[in-house]
Every structure is written in C-alpha cells, then in structure tokens.
Amino acid sequence: MVSETVISLRGVVALLGRFPALARLDLDVDAGEIVLVRGPNGAGKSTLLRVCAGLVPVDSGNARVLGHDLRADRRVIRRSVGYLGHDTGLYADLTVRDNVRFWARATGASGADADAAMVRLDLDTRLADIIVARLSAGQRRRVGLAVLLAQRPKVWLLDEPHAALDENGRDVLDEVLRQAAAGGAAVLVASHDHGRAEQLAHRSVSLAGGHVHSVREPGGTGVFGG
Amino acid sequence: MADGTFVNDAALVAAKDLRLELRSRVAVSQVVPFAVLLLVIFGFALDGDQTTLQRLTSGLYWVAVLFAAVLIVQRAFAVESDDGVRDALRLAGMRPASVFVGKAGAIFVQLIVLEVLLGVGVAVFFGTTLTGWGLLIASAVVAAAGISAAGTLYGVLTAGLRVKESLLPMLLLPVLAPVLIGATRAMGAALGDVAVDGWSWFNFLAIFALIYVALGLFAFGPLLEES
Incomplete structure (x- = not known):
C-alpha cells in the first residue's frame, strides 16, 4: 500500500455558527486507505467530511488535503474530491x-x-x-x-453511503470503494452500519465532541487518541 | 478534475438549465400563462379601452416581462437548492464566472421567448401594431441581457436564504427599475407613442447590461460560496 498522506488534520477547529463542530481534531488518512468514521449523532462525522471536501471552512489548526492547505486552497482541493453526503x-x-x-x-x-x-x-x-x-x-x-x-476522485468522502441501498447495492458500493482504494484513492466513510463498514475499512476512528476519541486498527482494540 | 474551457463550462450549465426547463415545463405551464394573464388583467383594469391599452402598451408589456422574469429567476435557483445540488456545484470546480454566464444565458433564452410571446399577446389583446422593428428587437435583447445578469446575481444572493421566495422580488424589482424605464421608453419610441430618442434608451439599457454582466463575473463566485 502507498503510504502518502492524503488527508492531514492537526488541531482542526470548525465552527457551525458559534458551535465548534470539530474541536482540535487530529486525523491522517493515507492514499489507498479506507477509514471508517464512527460516533454518535452530533459527534462531528458529517462536518469532518464537509471540512475535508472544502465545504465547511477551517477556523484554526493545520489542515491539508492532497498537499493543499484547506484554509487557502479550498477550491483547488474540491476538484479532486468526491463527496456523497446525505443529499x-x-x-x-x-x-x-x-x-x-x-x-x-x-x-x-x-x-x-x-x-x-x-x-x-x-x-x-x-x-x-x-x-x-x-x-x-x-x-x-x-x-x-x-x-x-x-x-x-483522489479522495472519496461518503456520509452514510450504505443508507437506503439494498443488499446488492451495498455489495456494489463496497466493491467500488475497495477498487478506488486499490487504485490509490483515500476513502473516508462515516457510517452507522458498523458491521459492513468495519469489514470494508482498514481502520476506524471514533469521534466524540468534535475530536477523535479512539482509533481502532484492524484486529486491534480501541486506542485513545486525539 | 474540472479542466473545461470557460465557454464549454458556460454552455454546459446553460444547456443543463434549458434541459431542466424543457423536462419540467414550468416555464411553459406556469410562467408564460402568468405573463399572458397579466396582460389580460391589465385589459380588465383599463376597462378594455383599446386606445388606452395601445397608448400604454410599452409600459404594460415591460411590467409583465419583469414580473414573469422574477419567476424565471426564482425557478433557475430553486433547482440548485434541492438535494444538495449547490454543494455539488461548488465541488465541481467549474469557474464561478462560467456558471454565472451559463445560468444567465439560460435565463436570457427564456426571456427572449417570453418577450416574443408577450409581443404577440399585446398585438392580439391590445390591438397594438408593432413597428420600429430594429429598435424594438435591439432594446428587447439588451433589456433581456440586463435582466438576466442582474437576476442571476440576485438569484444566487438569495439562493441560500429561507425567505428567498419573498426576498428575491423585493430586491430584484427595484434593481430592475432602470430596465423598466429604459425599455418602456425605447419600445414607446419604436411604436411611435412617445417622442424620445429610442436609441439613447437602447444605449442606457446596454450600459445597464454591461455593468451587471461585469458585476456578475466577479461577484457570482463569492456569492455562490456564501449562499
């Protein structure tokens, strides 16, 4: 697997109005990696994806996607990002x-x-x-x-991608994402369908209160981070 | 990823917007009947007096065009508000200026069709004889360009707001007042109703259009970003 870091977030804060949806969040995602983002409602999963897509501005911290600064080059980053949200x-x-x-x-x-x-x-x-x-x-x-x-895209950002899909659709989705990762893309998936998404992901991170609460490597147990 | 030329991107957006209108038939089934209905209502309001209606044709015509234009602009941005389309548009990476030209272009085409139909309408309902074709067509085209450019700019300005349906006409109609005045004078001159230099009003309309095209090319991007 290629080890180039595609998404690099350090101490990222993103505000929705005055509410810190992301609060000093740290996360790295490498090329060829599928990362599952977990967490309860309001943990910041969707905001994390939207920040990485350049749709929500970074208020502070260091955020880079494909080597571009998310605070300065949002429009450049967007061209290489594929985002599928709830809509x-x-x-x-x-x-x-x-x-x-x-x-x-x-x-x-x-x-x-x-x-x-x-x-x-x-x-x-x-x-x-x-x-x-x-x-x-x-x-x-x-x-x-x-x-x-x-x-x-070089970066796939998917928010609850399995939602509403039938079994065949979920199989196709998983296959598409595996192929994208095998081709060197970085894939970030926020999902509540943990069983299927965990099988798909190389690593999972849990968010709570807008920052990374724990990181789980394949076959490993939860490790506190962030 | 997005590496299309300015013109290609603008043509892509314009073709998409026009295809949306052809498929949804909103313009055909709602905007045009609304504009024609306005002409009929003007007729009722003025007691069906053909002399008065013919004398006021240019003003009534352009009032009908402006009200219908607001509906066209609202529709053009309503389709970008559904199901996360505006996010997708931002992510596509097309130049904002080309999106502006594309959307304004599609509105322009719809306005030209509307103007032609309303021209037939005033001839039929008011019994107005259309004359001065050169000035009539030229002023109608530049007025449509000005309305399209200003409408696109104010359309994106209000697109993300919850009260956009009522706010857009409140903002746009005053902005378009110079078009109403200029186009009414130019049409009045073409029809021989008023003794003014119609081509100087054509120039006025052209300047209005140029200003709003220039404003749109620069301001559409930031407004799309904030909408």
Whole structure:
C-alpha cells in the first residue's frame, strides 16, 4: 500500500455558527486507505467530511488535503474530491443519464466515463431515462455513487453511503470503494452500519465532541487518541 | 478534475438549465400563462379601452416581462437548492464566472421567448401594431441581457436564504427599475407613442447590461460560496 498522506488534520477547529463542530481534531488518512468514521449523532462525522471536501471552512489548526492547505486552497482541493453526503446532489427533473453525464462533464470527466459508471452501477437499464424525482432513495444513492465513480476522485468522502441501498447495492458500493482504494484513492466513510463498514475499512476512528476519541486498527482494540 | 474551457463550462450549465426547463415545463405551464394573464388583467383594469391599452402598451408589456422574469429567476435557483445540488456545484470546480454566464444565458433564452410571446399577446389583446422593428428587437435583447445578469446575481444572493421566495422580488424589482424605464421608453419610441430618442434608451439599457454582466463575473463566485 502507498503510504502518502492524503488527508492531514492537526488541531482542526470548525465552527457551525458559534458551535465548534470539530474541536482540535487530529486525523491522517493515507492514499489507498479506507477509514471508517464512527460516533454518535452530533459527534462531528458529517462536518469532518464537509471540512475535508472544502465545504465547511477551517477556523484554526493545520489542515491539508492532497498537499493543499484547506484554509487557502479550498477550491483547488474540491476538484479532486468526491463527496456523497446525505443529499445526493442530483437534479430532480433531469433523467439519470442527464445527471450522470452533466456532473461528469462538469468535473472534467468524459461522457464515456459517465456511461461506464452507469454500467458499473447497473443504471444503464430502463432507469437511465427516468427522471430522478421518480426514483427511490436507494436508486438515487446509486446514481449519486455513479456520479462519483465517473469523476474518479483522489479522495472519496461518503456520509452514510450504505443508507437506503439494498443488499446488492451495498455489495456494489463496497466493491467500488475497495477498487478506488486499490487504485490509490483515500476513502473516508462515516457510517452507522458498523458491521459492513468495519469489514470494508482498514481502520476506524471514533469521534466524540468534535475530536477523535479512539482509533481502532484492524484486529486491534480501541486506542485513545486525539 | 474540472479542466473545461470557460465557454464549454458556460454552455454546459446553460444547456443543463434549458434541459431542466424543457423536462419540467414550468416555464411553459406556469410562467408564460402568468405573463399572458397579466396582460389580460391589465385589459380588465383599463376597462378594455383599446386606445388606452395601445397608448400604454410599452409600459404594460415591460411590467409583465419583469414580473414573469422574477419567476424565471426564482425557478433557475430553486433547482440548485434541492438535494444538495449547490454543494455539488461548488465541488465541481467549474469557474464561478462560467456558471454565472451559463445560468444567465439560460435565463436570457427564456426571456427572449417570453418577450416574443408577450409581443404577440399585446398585438392580439391590445390591438397594438408593432413597428420600429430594429429598435424594438435591439432594446428587447439588451433589456433581456440586463435582466438576466442582474437576476442571476440576485438569484444566487438569495439562493441560500429561507425567505428567498419573498426576498428575491423585493430586491430584484427595484434593481430592475432602470430596465423598466429604459425599455418602456425605447419600445414607446419604436411604436411611435412617445417622442424620445429610442436609441439613447437602447444605449442606457446596454450600459445597464454591461455593468451587471461585469458585476456578475466577479461577484457570482463569492456569492455562490456564501449562499
């Protein structure tokens, strides 16, 4: 496995209004690594992902993604990051194909990348020409994942990616993430589905109160950190 | 990842917005009927007096265009508010200025179609004879450009706010008052209703459009970031 550090956070503080959603958080994620982020509601999991995506500003601390300073180069970082949050970022009145192709082209990928991603996610069926508003939550999740796959990001940030997916969809998701990591991408997954996500992850970190509470290596027990 | 040219990105956004309108048919089923309904209501308000309606055609026409334009702008940014789309747009890494041009371009196209339909509307409902085609078309085009640019700027400004539906018209309509005045004068001159130099009002509209295009190119990015 490549040991290049892709995400490096040191003493990061991120405020949502006046509330410190991240409070002096430390975390490293290497290329090729899948890290599971755990923690109760309000622990800061989603904010951590949004900070790494450059969607929430860093108020203090040292934060680097792909070597770029998150405080100074947020826009540069965003181009290499794939983020799938609770929302899927899809246009409800466009078809599945229109959405995947638009977001692929918007992020510099080709139409062929978009088509390949749709095939990989089993979306090149009758679903392709259905508008997103008519899809189930699980199907939308699949389309959101296809958009990410077409982009081929160097950093994957996924918030509850298994939510709403059926068993087959979860298997496909896990396979896609393993392949992305094998290709050198860094993957950060926030999930409550610990059983499946722990099998997927190389390492898991627990957040509490906006900082890393413990780190669990594969096969190991909890180690206090942060 | 995003390495498209400025023009390609703008065309991509404009094509997407127009495709959204074609698929959802909001403009066809709501905006156009609303604008035509305004013309009919003006007719009722003025007792259907054709002489008065013809004399006031240019003002009534542009009031109808402005109100319908607010709906078009609202719709253009409502689609970016659903399901985390605005985050996705920020993450895509396209130049904000190209997104501005793309969105303004799509609004511009819809406004031109609306202006043509309302032109037919005033001819049919008010019995107005359209004349001075050169000035009429030129002023309609630059007015649409100004409305599109200002609308896109104020659309993104209010996009992230909970009260955007009521705030956008409150902010945008006063800003567009110069367009209403200039376009009404230019159209009035084209129709021969007022004795003014219509082309000087065309120049006024062009300057308005240039100012808001320039403002949009620079300010759209920070506003998208904060919305």
